[in-house]
Amino acid sequence: MNPDDTVTVLIPGDLHLTEAGLPNHAAAVRTVADANELIRPDFVQFIGDNVQDGTDEQFSLFSDLCARLRVPWFALVGDHDAQGDPAACRFRARVGDPCGSLSVRGFRFVRLNTQEAHPVGLSARQMTWFRAEVDAARAAGERVVVLQHNYPYQIWEDFAGAGTDAWREVVQTRRVHAIVSGHTHYWQLANDGRNAAVAVRSIGDPEGGPPGYAVAAFHGEDFAVAYRPVDDCGPLVLVTHPREAILATGPAHVVTSADEVRARVWSAEPVRAVGLCVDGGAWVPMGPCGNGFWRAPLPGSRLAKGVHRLVVRAEDGTGGAGAHEVEFAVDPTGRYTAVPMVRPLVTSTAFC
Structure with missing residues (x-):
């Protein structure tokens, strides 16, 4: 990448x-x-x-x-x-x-x-x-x-x-x-x-x-x-890979084996640390890979088939922090059919 x-x-x-x-x-x-x-x-x-x-x-x-x-x-x-x-x-x-x-x-x-x-x-x-x-x-x-x-x-x-x-x-x-x-x-x-x-x-x-x-x-x-x-005003974090499950429309958008997490971090102050957490487990440090991107291995082959929760969090040198939380899909067979959904569910609006 x-x-x-x-x-x-x-x-x-x-x-x-x-x-x-x-x-x-x-x-x-x-x-x-x-x-x-x-x-x-x-x-x-x-x-x-x-x-x-x-x-x-x-x-x-x-x-x-x-x-x-x-x-x-x-x-x-x-x-x-x-x-x-x-x-x-x-x-x-x-x-x-x-x-x-x-x-x-x-x-x-x-x-x-x-x-x-x-x-x-x-x-x-x-x-x-x-x-x-x-x-x-x-x-x-x-x-x-x-x-x-x-x-x-x-x-x-x-x-x-x-x-x-x-x-x-x-x-x-x-x-x-x-x-x-x-x-x-x-x-x-x-x-x-x-x-x-x-x-x-x-x-x-x-x-x-x-x-x-x-x-x-x-x-x-x-x-x-x-x-x-x-x-x-803190860091802005965007998980760029794996693709979020609600935005996945086909097999190319799911994790099938060992993969990696990538995130883009924008910060007005120098970034001190970036880490990830999968399914509420231990925090894993991520390393910079150029142009504001950070990466770390994702043990896709050890994750069960289904949807998993990922959080990436960044901290700057002043104590400011930002995070992005997504769900991503795993299927070792590479099969995936998108299910129609929206998030958040909106049932009323004042502007129509």
Whole structure:
């Protein structure tokens, strides 16, 4: 594993910007500071609903925020960005094309505009482009990550507008590495038995926890994601291998024999120690392996078939600490069928 091959993306939740100095604007400013000074991702992906009412003044506030970034960034269009402007003309003029793709180290990140029809929809033209883009990526040996504002599993809302049947045909018949969305206001990981999906909690109107952003890492068959509240200041830990069970969609994503644990640690202070614990057992030290990554052996051949719990914890020299806890699947035969599930289970929302 070459740490330099990992693609890292920072994804802020829906900002819903209206005025400078409000709590959501302050949280967005903190997110940009973390992108510049702590995470330093390959790019920042704004997930839509960047502004509340789609006005020129609000887009100016968003532009000022983006101008602070010292890394590449892209933005999706959300329903609030296109308020009273179905063609998203103001978004296009002030931000840019809401569709596009980017290839980075074996991954193709495809940005979709799910606001072409109210309340959700994609035009036939965009679907033709999307299908061709996915096929071209697969032909080039690239794994596809879909980025879109509307979350397919949003509760109390139908993902059933124009073009969504064609969207489902693409993602169900072609292997998609991950789907990343916003719109829900709550944080959730989902697996429909074929695709892994993430909904990032809103910064403007957060539900279920504090505002923050997601950090995702992509490397080969691995896909890892963690959520960081904007008021956290200790180390950020992301277990990048083994792949978390809820994000596992096939046999390539489970442990079959002796393996290793890998984690990426971001810290404003020098890291003093990183350790792991499996199923509540003894803590095992991990060693650095370059570019902020740490690793240690995983005795997969001695683990029983089934799901196991892994915690990786990092401490800095000032006593600050951070941890990431995941479950991973083990099957020595290499067989695995994904079971549809979501985490956390959300049964109500104030925003639909």
